[in-house]
Amino acid sequence: xxxxxxxxxxxxxxxxxxxxxxxxxxxxxxxxxxxxxxxxxxxxxxxxxxxxxxxxxxxxxxxxxxxxxxxxxxxxxxxxxxxxxxxxxxxxxxxxxxxxxxxxxxxxxxxxxxxxxxxxxxxxxxxxxx
Numbered sequence: 180x181x182x183x184x185x186x187x188x189x190x191x192x193x194x195x196x197x198x199x200x201x202x203x204x205x206x207x208x209x210x211x212x213x214x215x216x217x218x219x220x221x222x223x224x225x226x227x228x229x230x231x232x233x234x235x236x237x238x239x240x241x242x243x244x245x246x247x248x249x250x251x252x253x254x255x256x257x258x259x260x261x262x263x264x265x266x267x268x269x270x271x272x273x274x275x276x277x278x279x280x281x282x283x284x285x286x287x288x289x290x291x292x293x294x295x296x297x298x299x300x301x302x303x304x305x306x307x308x309x
Contacts, residue, residue: 183262184261199285200293210294214303217232226243238274241271242269243267250263
């Protein structure tokens with residue numbers, strides 16, 4: 180039986196309202212901006228995966244604040260059906276720097292004019308309105 184792959188997305192938001200985007204190193208959407216995130220590994224919870232992915236892609240340690248939502252449109256990722264659990268998080272340590280799948284990292288307050296990968300504009304809208 181084939182099932183969707185499980186991913187996490189992390190909206191890291193600062194007290195001033197700015198948040199973090201990464202510039203993707205790899206396809207799909209290479210060179211576009213995205214929310215930090217990635218695949219859940221076997222043996223870890225979605226919460227553990229979110230904290231790990233935030234650290235791997237941005238250099239930041241985060242505290243998960245709340246669940247933003249679950250995004251499951253079968254067409255959200257051109258590589259195949261993925262389901263993403265999105266979290267709102269606060270930075271609690273580390274040093275902001277691009278790493279692993281990111282070529283750049285940006286602390287920003289708006290995203291409407293940027294090329295945003297996947298369905299991340301929808302996720303950002305949901306996260307920032309809640």
